[in-house]
Amino acid sequence: MAIRITTLAENTAGWVNVVGEWGLSMLVETDDCVVLSDAGTSEAVARNARALSVSLTAVDAVVFSHGHFDHTGGLPYLLPLIHKPVDVMGHPGIWDRKYAYHPGRKVCQYNTGVEYEYIGIPYVREEAEKWGARFVLGTEPVWLSEAVVTSGEVPMRMEYEVVDPMLKVLEEGKFEPDPLLDDQSIYIKTGKGLVAVLGCAHRGVVNHLLRGQELTGLDRVHAVIGGTHLMRASDDRIERTVAELRRMGVEFVAASHCTGLRAACILEREFGDSFVFNNAGTCISL
Numbered sequence: 001m002a003i004r005i006t007t008l009a010e011n012t013a014g015w016v017n018v019v020g021e022w023g024l025s026m027l028v029e030t031d032d033c034v035v036l037s038d039a040g041t042s043e044a045v046a047r048n049a050r051a052l053s054v055s056l057t058a059v060d061a062v063v064f065s066h067g068h069f070d071h072t073g074g075l076p077y078l079l080p081l082i083h084k085p086v087d088v089m090g091h092p093g094i095w096d097r098k099y100a101y102h103p104g105r106k107v108c109q110y111n112t113g114v115e116y117e118y119i120g121i122p123y124v125r126e127e128a129e130k131w132g133a134r135f136v137l138g139t140e141p142v143w144l145s146e147a148v149v150t151s152g153e154v155p156m157r158m159e160y161e162v163v164d165p166m167l168k169v170l171e172e173g174k175f176e177p178d179p180l181l182d183d184q185s186i187y188i189k190t191g192k193g194l195v196a197v198l199g200c201a202h203r204g205v206v207n208h209l210l211r212g213q214e215l216t217g218l219d220r221v222h223a224v225i226g227g228t229h230l231m232r233a234s235d236d237r238i239e240r241t242v243a244e245l246r247r248m249g250v251e252f253v254a255a256s257h258c259t260g261l262r263a264a265c266i267l268e269r270e271f272g273d274s275f276v277f278n279n280a281g282t283c284i285s286l
Contacts, residue, residue, distance in 0.1 A: 001147060001190050003286040004029045005197065005225055007278050008048045009040030009074065010256050015281025017051040019044050023070035024227055024257040025078075027054060028197055030188060033145035036062045036082075037186055037197050037226070040074035046081055048280055056081040062133075063150055065199020066182045067094030070257075072121045076131055085132040089150060092137045093182035095125060097170040116168065116175060139181070141215055151184040154203045154211045158244075160237050161204025164229070185226075187212040193220035193249065195286060200227040200258050206244045213248075221248040223286060224255075225278060231260025238263055242270050252286070254278035 006027045013020035023041035027049075028034070036059050039045060049056060059082050065071055067090070075088070098120035125135060136142075141152040156162075169178040180202040188195040194212050201208045205228040209221055224245065230238055245253070253271050255264045256278040268275040276282065 001031050001188075003188060003190065003195060005254075005284045005286075006052065006054055007256065007280055007282045008052070008054065009045040010278065010280040010282075012277075012279040013281060014277075014279040015052070018048045018281040020280050023073070024199060025071075025074060026197060026226065027056070027059075028148075028186060028188075029058075030145070030148060033148045034058045034060050035144060035148065035186060036078065038063070038065050038071040038199050039078055041070045042074055043077040045074035046077035049078070049081055052281060057083050059086060061087045061089055061144060063184075063186055064088060064090035064094050064182075065184055066091070066180060066202065067096060067098055067121050068119050068200070069122050070119075071199055075128060075133065076123065079131045079133060082132070085134055087136045088128070088133045089136045089142060091139060091153065091182035091184060093180075094121065094137070096120065096178070096182070098178060099168045099170060099175060101166045101168050101175065147189040149187050149215055151187065151208065151211050151215065153181055154183060154185070154207050156203055156207055157210055158204055158206050158240075160240055161207050163202055164232070167202070185212065187216055189216045189218060190222060190286070192251070192286075193222035194218040195223045196221065196225065198224065198226035198228060200229050202229055205229070206241055209244075209248060219248075221245070221250050223252040224250055225284065226254070227257040227259060228255060228263065229258045230263035231258050233260075233263060238266055242266065246270075252276075254282070254284055
């Protein structure tokens with residue numbers, strides 16, 4: 001199976017006339033399915049698609065990895081490029097009132113000093129539906145083709161992989177820890193093994209890969225592409241993550257966004273030429 005993954009939005013830019021922004025969006029093209037994984041933060045994702053001469057008219061579905069603004073905010077700017085009503089798939093929890101907690105945050109030129117910062121979807125559902133989005137929400141995996149499946153809810157199996165405690169959800173007037181039940185990935189079955197396309201992997205990159213193995217029946221993981229949320233991970237967690245990637249037989253890593261530069265450098269050291277820093281403008285063929 002031929003697979004092409006084009007990164008339309010990421011924290012950094014890697015090509016002429018492409019801009020970087022905090023967020024992630026990847027166009028995933030296979031022989032029988034075209035999926036847009038996430039939508040970035042703003043109009044930059046649509047600008048990059050134009051700059052890269054990437055057409056979105058063949059997109060079969062948009063998959064939201066979770067309900068944070070940096071993976072959903074660019075949808076209004078992408079829908080005109082898709083040029084038709086399209087299914088937007090995700091967990092019901094994408095519409096939760098999501099916040100980041102910044103304890104002791106002080107006012108400076110870059111922020112307002114607010115301790116609880118709203119980081120959820122920056123528009124209401126009804127607006128997006130007027131633009132052509134057809135939300136298909138559920139907790140279970142969805143097979144988009146014979147080879148492409150969404151994860152649904154990802155079980156927490158590895159004890160060292162925990163959700164960032166600074167991520168909160170506002171429920172009945174109280175800020176509670178966000179378990180990120182809406183956190184999901186896309187998996188592709190190939191002859192070389194599992195290809196995992198990650199949004200942020202808030203519930204743990206290894207947990208996401210274990211879920212992919214479970215759903216596809218593939219033991220070998222060929223490629224891991226996208227965000228791994230290791231930017232604030234301890235040395236122990238990074239070491240154990242690398243060990244698990246090795247155990248699963250991972251042959252290619254393309255890290256993005258919330259991986260963080262420190263963890264990305266460690267992954268590059270471990271995987272050498274089999275590592276790519278997957279920034280905006282990168283096109284990966286598998």
